Amino acid sequence: MVPEQHSDVVLLKEIAELLNEETNLERMLNGAIDKLLQNSNFETAWIFFIDENGKHQLVAEAHLPDALAERECRHLKKGGCWCVKRYHDGDLEKASNIIACQRIENAKAANGKIGSISHHATVPLQSGQEKFGLLNIAAADTVRFSKDELALLESVAFQIGSAIKRIVLVKQEQELALVKERNRLARDLHDSVNQLLFSVTLTARGGIEMAEDDAVKSTFRDIQHLSQEALNEMRALIWQLRPKGLESGLLDAIRSYGEMLGLSMDTKVAGVIQLPSRTEETLFRIAQEALNNIRKHADVSSAQLYVTVTSTDVLMVIKDEGRGFAQGHGMIPSIGIQSIRDRAQAEGGTADWSSGIGKGTEILVRIPY
Numbered sequence: 269m270v271p272e273q274h275s276d277v278v279l280l281k282e283i284a285e286l287l288n289e290e291t292n293l294e295r296m297l298n299g300a301i302d303k304l305l306q307n308s309n310f311e312t313a314w315i316f317f318i319d320e321n322g323k324h325q326l327v328a329e330a331h332l333p334d335a336l337a338e339r340e341c342r343h344l345k346k347g348g349c350w351c352v353k354r355y356h357d358g359d360l361e362k363a364s365n366i367i368a369c370q371r372i373e374n375a376k377a378a379n380g381k382i383g384s385i386s387h388h389a390t391v392p393l394q395s396g397q398e399k400f401g402l403l404n405i406a407a408a409d410t411v412r413f414s415k416d417e418l419a420l421l422e423s424v425a426f427q428i429g430s431a432i433k434r435i436v437l438v439k440q441e442q443e444l445a446l447v448k449e450r451n452r453l454a455r456d457l458h459d460s461v462n463q464l465l466f467s468v469t470l471t472a473r474g475g476i477e478m479a480e481d482d483a484v485k486s487t488f489r490d491i492q493h494l495s496q497e498a499l500n501e502m503r504a505l506i507w508q509l510r511p512k513g514l515e516s517g518l519l520d521a522i523r524s525y526g527e528m529l530g531l532s533m534d535t536k537v538a539g540v541i542q543l544p545s546r547t548e549e550t551l552f553r554i555a556q557e558a559l560n561n562i563r564k565h566a567d568v569s570s571a572q573l574y575v576t577v578t579s580t581d582v583l584m585v586i587k588d589e590g591r592g593f594a595q596g597h598g599m600i601p602s603i604g605i606q607s608i609r610d611r612a613q614a615e616g617g618t619a620d621w622s623s624g625i626g627k628g629t630e631i632l633v634r635i636p637y
Contacts, residue, residue: 566590
């Protein structure tokens, strides 16, 4: 018994070292379960992150049998199961043997190549009172794991939960630092370049009044027009760095940004908007890009905003009745559309659009939360 205890201690030490050194969440989780499987009787493992609505996400897996691994782990990614339900209901507090696994049964029925795996054990990943998801492990010809094996599993899960919390806190700190830097840049631009451009605009206006020669007047008008355009661009850039008004709500922020660009906004909402701050900022940035495109290319002074919120995702539609564009004709810069699509995909969502010459443009964004 002593050598086995020593082996568990060494394993926990090696896992702790890996978790402390790694800063990438995905690599950390996969590395931890790989090391667990290499130095224990466990043969396969997978990790679910589970949100407050009970929606699970497969974030790590190792040494899965063919039936569970086929078609990008579809049996692990889709559908429900007892362990996820127990976790969401608050009935799963420690490592437990799962009597029957619906996912394993479904995989076996669909594929058959499950080997000798029929059951698994599960343990919640948490740090203090904050829970993140589940660690599931299985082994061939094993219906129940021993108390010692479950105790080892709990120790590993505790280490992983603490490491997840550390990475989450580091990420939050980095995001806070990024916000502070954006605010600093916005202040600097407002206090320096923005004021200089405003001064150029006033000077050009004075030049128009003072000049007697028509050619000189025309030159001053061009300077005034260009400096005013640059001033508008600068104000839009400052808004993008520091979205004023977002603290008052997503719709107010988008409406204010549109009005700053000279666009009147017609807004309609379905559902209650209570979104995570990250989702709100993503939608706001997408709306900024779309409204910038309308101001520059649509040749209209108004736009429509529609937001529909369900229990799982939010749909945002931004529409104008402007000139529209045909695919490949460059009426809307591809970089703008690509930016919208990239932001949506970064949050697991989608972005699409429809347009035609003289028919306006409609951008549709769907993001889960």
